[in-house]
Amino acid sequence: MNYRASIPDCKAVTGTNGTEGIKWYKPIGNSVPGMVVCEACHEDDVLCNPFAPKFQREQGQGPTDIWACDLALRYINNELKFKGRAGDWDGFTRQASARLAIPACPGQGTAAATSRKWFTPTIGSYAANGILICHGCYCDHVLHSGEEAKWQDVGASVGSRFGSTLRCTMGQFNVNVALGMAQEAGDLSIFWKSLEGASREKFCDAKGIKDGKWFTLPSSPDGFAVCGACCATVLEPLDLMKFVLPNRAKLRGGTILCSINPAAPRFLIYAKHLVEAHLRQDISSLEKLTVELTNIPACRRDEDFTNGVWYGWPDCAICPECHHTFTRGTALERSMPLKGVRIADSNLCQMYSPRMRALYMAACAKNPPDPSELLVYADHRSTVYVQTVMRIRQMLMESQLMLGQQSMLNTSSSFYLSMGQIQEISMPSACTYGMAGVGYGFANQNSLQGAIYGQQAMAVGQQAANPSRTLLVGELERQWRAVE
Ligand SMILES: [Zn+2]
Ligand SMILES: [Zn+2]
Ligand SMILES: [Zn+2]
Ligand SMILES: [Zn+2]
Secondary structure, eight states: OHHHHTSOOOOGGGOEEGGGOOOEEEEGGGSSTTOOEEHHHIIIIITTSTTGGGEEEEOOOOTTOEEOOGGGSHHHHHHHHHHHHHTOHHHHHHHHHHHHTSOOOOTTSOEEGGGSOEEEESSTTTTTTTOOEEHHHIIIIITTTTOGGGEEEOGGGHHHHHOSEEOOGGGSHHHHHHHHHHHHHTOTHHHHHHHHHHHTSOOOOTTOEESOOEEEOTTOOTTOOEEHHHIIIIITTTTOGGGOEEOOSTTOSSEEOOTTSTTSTTHHHHHHHHHHHHHHTOOHHHHHHHHHHTTSOOOOTTOOBSSEEEEEETTEEEOHHHIIIIITTSTTGGGOSEEEEEEOSOBOOOSSSHHHHHHHHHHHHSSSOOOHHHHHHHHHHHHHHHHHHHHHHHHHHHHHHHHHHHHHHHHHHHHHHHHHHHHHHHSOOSSOEEETTTEEEESSHHHHHHHHHHHHHHHHHHHHTOHHHHHHHHHHHHHHHHHO
């Protein structure tokens, strides 16, 4: 028990890089290629399994390699349990390899219909409402659940029935909360009840919802609204519906982003307080926070801006939101030279990222508290920011200009082409028009001009979507994420 408390918890799909010092294990002799297990899961699930001797240390992680623990996949974890009990090692390696070959759930994003199998409920009208789950989620959450009969493979017609890009319902944050609560309680009816409620509401879109149903806290703080779907999938299973009220007055018309959508700026803060409210069955700390935050601008994260109000140090600026929700009341607060100072120059918040927060906590824990290491790292981070994010932004701006130019050329092209067609019908000409590099045989000058614009649009488009440009942006982003 003492040793287990010293091991970092499993980071599951998020993964960890080599600098975080996680110990890894793998099945012996490469029997499941690519599979790794973090030390926490090794202690919790492998050591008590008959297959424990079949796992060995894996030390090949480089400092920048990001590894995700595969035992966090429920299917593999279940297979380890069942096949372990049956003593069927070959069966385990076969099933684990098959699961690892299935593409990861697209989560909040979308995936091509052809990229994997998709499943839909056999019961109710879910299929008609477009409720689908990806192959990975089917393995992890349906197989071994006793509910296999409630789901069916949509088959090859999935693209024609549901569209070419699809969303996995179980990959959405809100449905995932309902699923997690149901699994923890061992009662999947909680999940089905939530899904039914959510399927009657508008999808909680990262771009916001128009004319949705909204709920708020009793004091109705500005800027806090939970959509109907999130009520059914998050507040209901967390037993928090009794604390919220329908918000009819303020939110009519316009597009509103749900406060607990992962794309919402304060999603993480609210999610943390929702968990607390659930555990204590008391919503007052969330209510107090939402009221306090109404007058504080949301953290702009990795976007620098001028004329902001800052806390912290000149080399490690902290925005009012991060100060209010994280650094306020900590050991280093008194020694901060900046306390709500407006600075005209462009600056960047350093305290939204988990890495910087960990460094800050370590600085506070020193005796006496000492920010010097934090400040050195923040300075390095700012340098990398200028070299990477600023450059990406410049390149995106150029690409956007090019794409804007392309769409203008495309519009001009179709305008001239249709003019040409009308002219050809109404005033046919005896001769044809042409130009080197564009082609010959055009009925009139307008048709030729249309073709010229069309060709220019294609050239500009190719330049903007140049693969080497995309590669460079990817590499710059990787460098930034490594220090972010
Ligand atoms: Zn793990
Ligand atoms: Zn999924
Ligand atoms: Zn929502
Ligand atoms: Zn911030």
